[in-house]
Amino acid sequence: MFKEKWVKITAYIVATVFAILVIVPFLWVLTTALKTPAEISVWPPRFLPSRLTLENFSQILLKEDFVRYMLNSLVVSLGSMFCILLTSSLAGFIFAKYKFPLKSFLFALILFTAIIPIQVYMIPIFIMVFKAKMMNTYFAMIFPMTIMTFGVFFLRQNIMSIPDSLIEAARIDGANELWIYFRIVLSLSKSALMALGIFAFSEAWANFIWPLVVVTTKSMYTTELGLAVYQRQFYIEYGAISAGAVITIIPMIAVFMILRRNILQGVTTTGMKT
């Protein structure tokens, strides 16, 4: 964009400085998680631990039962992801390939509510869950995350690019619509489904306010909730808290590193976060 030498030099300096500022907090929390309590509270602080210890991790995973929390997070995130892939692909297919009355109105309604965050409308959903006596269940945790308005829009865009002639040919050969959905639409949208799946999974994994509201016992905590509650109660146990942060972050960063191309591609084509 700019070929001037001073712009390039500025670019290198600024990008490097900010990259360091972005990375240092992660390294700091990682080394803290590997330090002994005595070494955490020394002044001036030491960056690298003189003796590595895994005690903080065993404290958080075994004594605090973070293994259970991670399992809960996994159940909720996979459940939400599966539901969102199913509902988004069905609705996306119908909106992309069929004509019916009120179609543009129904679709506009979905689009218009797409960026309203759950903070705005969580009270009635909470009342529903409470009245149904479903508090503190996986169902309650997944329920508001079974559809993603953005997902409908995203898959509709993708399915629209499947040629109509392909679908017509299948119909002439006697295929019904369900077969077309499974065999043509789903198999031709694999990369879109994958991108949406990653997005839905990490949205559910990172969700905090909804589990905070509907979960009432420790055995149903997600990792996010467990970590937030633990650090409020034991705010001086930095070693254990850091270990908790590390094990909550690592799955997310691992997924990102493996699939970074798909994820950044998703942002560039559709503007989706995470």
Next chain:
Amino acid sequence: MPEAIHQKNPSNTLAILYQKFKNNNGFWILAALGPVYFLFAAIRIYPILETIRISFYRYHITKKHNPFVGLRNYERLLGDDAFHTALINTIQFTVLAVVATLFLAFFIAILLRSIEHVAPIFEIIFYIPVVTPWVPASVIWKWLYDPMYGLINYVLYFFGIPKQGWLQEPNLIIYAIVIVAVWKMLGYYIIVFSVGLKNIPTTYLEAAEVDGATPLERLRFIILPMLKPIILFAVVMSTIQFFNIFAPVYVLTASAQGAPAYDLKVVVTEIYRNGFQYYRMGYAGAQSVVLLVFVMMMITLQFMAFRKGNE
């Protein structure tokens, strides 16, 4: 003609309609879209409308009788100091965070275009905080902000500046949370702006360069005007997102267990406190409506600008 015969008989008109419905895959459309739309109505449309409805009631979740109180909840909102503080804090936080995030993201995205061959590496690094959920991100920063052993105070001390109580000082905590928010979301908006920048035809820039335009002139007269739609998208998205801030505030502020920090109030912490700790759901509903109105205003702004751009 079979059609002519059908027209005469009303039961046959129904039969035609039925046939038409069947030929247009009516059953399949109903079976596939029906349940999805029902779910959409149940967990999006109904809750939004119901939030508005209960804001006119004194609603307690365990009580049988929840009386209609008209605008009483909204009147109370006008006199509620805690909510006023929360609203002011939220607006202050949002303005600071949006301006800082977008300005930095734009600046870095432009600079990265001049070093395109290494840009992907930097983009991946900047994106790592984006995939880090808010709770662990805030936990990391709580430790960095620690008044006694935190890294930030160590850096200040290194430069001869006295230690600060970042999360204890009412004046500092809002900036502390702004820093977390910028750190967390910077990478996302760098990618968003990069998309827009890459779409600017290089011929425009080259022509301007041949005509002797300085880098700043090229930025002012070519890049900024062409990037307007993307900048608007970024402003709307980040404003909505930061206005609804909750997790970092929950983690970084004071708690019932007495974690040593200042109790910063924002709109969503007030909704949480009133709705889910005191079960004053009608009142929390009124507060949610304030949030809803704000979000709707932002969405309308986006739609209007989008339509104007398409004309």
